[in-house]
Amino acid sequence: MAMRIGELARQAGTTTRTLRHYEELGLLPARRTGNGYRTYDDGDLRLLQQIRTLQDFGFGLEETRPFVDCLRAGHPAGDSCPASLDVYRRKLAELDECIADLQRIRAEVGSQLARAELEAAADVPGGPPPLCAFAPPPEHERETGTP
Amino acid sequence: MAMRIGELARQAGTTTRTLRHYEELGLLPARRTGNGYRTYDDGDLRLLQQIRTLQDFGFGLEETRPFVDCLRAGHPAGDSCPASLDVYRRKLAELDECIADLQRIRAEVGSQLARAELEAAADVPGGPPPLCAFAPPPEHERETGTP
DNA sequence: CCTGGACTTGACGTCAGCGTGAAGGTTTAC
DNA sequence: GTAAACCTTCACGCTGACGTCAAGTCCAGG
Numbered sequence: 001m002a003m004r005i006g007e008l009a010r011q012a013g014t015t016t017r018t019l020r021h022y023e024e025l026g027l028l029p030a031r032r033t034g035n036g037y038r039t040y041d042d043g044d045l046r047l048l049q050q051i052r053t054l055q056d057f058g059f060g061l062e063e064t065r066p067f068v069d070c071l072r073a074g075h076p077a078g079d080s081c082p083a084s085l086d087v088y089r090r091k092l093a094e095l096d097e098c099i100a101d102l103q104r105i106r107a108e109v110g111s112q113l114a115r116a117e118l119e120a121a122a123d124v125p126g127g128p129p130p131l132c133a134f135a136p137p138p139e140h141e142r143e144t145g146t147p
Numbered sequence: 148m149a150m151r152i153g154e155l156a157r158q159a160g161t162t163t164r165t166l167r168h169y170e171e172l173g174l175l176p177a178r179r180t181g182n183g184y185r186t187y188d189d190g191d192l193r194l195l196q197q198i199r200t201l202q203d204f205g206f207g208l209e210e211t212r213p214f215v216d217c218l219r220a221g222h223p224a225g226d227s228c229p230a231s232l233d234v235y236r237r238k239l240a241e242l243d244e245c246i247a248d249l250q251r252i253r254a255e256v257g258s259q260l261a262r263a264e265l266e267a268a269a270d271v272p273g274g275p276p277p278l279c280a281f282a283p284p285p286e287h288e289r290e291t292g293t294p
Numbered sequence: 295c296c297t298g299g300a301c302t303t304g305a306c307g308t309c310a311g312c313g314t315g316a317a318g319g320t321t322t323a324c
Numbered sequence: 325g326t327a328a329a330c331c332t333t334c335a336c337g338c339t340g341a342c343g344t345c346a347a348g349t350c351c352a353g354g
Contacts, residue, residue: 006330016331021312035320037331057252061311079263088260095253099246105204106242113235116226153300163301168342182350184301208341 001042005030008040012048019048027051027061027068047071050078058095063087148189152177155187159195166195174198174208174215194218197225205242210234 005016022028023038028047030038047068054064066087067078078084152163169175170185175194177185194215201211213234214225225231 004331015312017312017314020333035331036333037320055311057256058249077263077266079259080267082267085260085263085267088256088263092253092256092260095249095256099249099253102205102242102246102249106239106246109204109235109239109242112226113232113239116224116232116235119224120227120229120232151301162342164342164344167303182301183303184350202341 002039003041005038005040008045008048011045012052014048014052022048022051022061025061027065043072054078057091059087059091063091149186150188152185152187155192155195158192159199161195161199169195169198169208172208174212190219201225204238206234206238210238 003011005019009016009019019028019030019038023030028044028051030040030044033039050067050071051061051064054067055061066081066083070081070084071078073081075081079088150158152166156163156166166175166177166185170177175191175198177187177191180186197214197218198208198211201214202208213228213230217228217231218225220228222228226235
């Protein structure tokens with residue numbers, strides 16, 4: 001099923017600009033017709049779907065290359081090759097690290113917010129009434145031990 | 148304790164370029180001496196430390212502005228103002244969303260890897276017909292992993 | 295006086311993944 | 325026959341937070 005760039009873009013839910021960009025990177029080269037138009041087939045559509053799927057997982061374009069090469073080499077799936085599996089594994093490690101970082105940060109920001117809200121409640125008596133029965137009075141510094 | 152840009156950069160563990168950048172943004176304006184040199188004091192160091200701390204948490208520079216303004220307004224801490232608390236809360240929501248996304252992606256990539264490893268193990272000994280390896284998700288919505 | 299280090303402004307480069315136009319050629323539909 | 329719709333190649337723009345020159349200024353030590 002030969003098609004031109006616009007048709008492939010539609011079928012893959014992307015844009016012609018994106019396809020030209022992939023070609024610039026050598027990721028998805030196109031054959032040309034006599035008039036210079038790019039022409040693609042169903043195989044290219046599969047390659048492109050592979051790329052887009054991986055991108056949705058947050059893979060960079062360079063990281064999709066082993067999968068694309070694997071498919072082009074005739075393998076049944078983009079992840080049928082060891083190089084692709086390595087990318088999966090590296091990405092998993094990266095994701096785990098990233099998630100751990102974000103969770104640590106979330107905890108820190110959360111505690112900063114909690115502290116700052118407490119201090120605001122303590123410093124501004126006119127606003128929300130103290131939740132704690134022994135909340136500090138506004139003008140005198142008084143330490144209230146948590147009961 | 149008046150100091151010039153190099154000294155402030157050293158004390159904050161950053162670079163002069165960064166400080167000039169902050170000034171361009173109006174985030175950390177500097178006084179000038181007669182010869183045109185930037186001059187800073189300990190208050191500026193505190194502002195800068197506030198910025199760097201928030202940056203370590205993944206806040207964008209614009210998001211640090213309320214904190215800096217708050218400190219400059221004379222408040223005891225950068226997060227003593229409602230605007231800063233709002234930034235905290237928005238960032239928490241953003242972090243939660245991002246963490247959830249990454250966890251979902253981690254699970255998907257993990258299962259893809261497991262499946263691909265199984266298929267590789269199955270394909271080497273014998274030759275059972277491969278399933279359709281990739282069922283691309285219907286929507287193409289993308290976002291960056293870490294801020 | 296001269297050298298070297300710290301300082302100044304200005305402006306372009308980096309990374310990723312395209313978006314957005316300009317200026318023009320080709321094909322298709324009516 | 326002509327206008328719409330498609331295609332082509334440049335080539336700059338965008339986001340963020342700076343890095344990296346380049347060319348010139350200022351000041352202290354020897």
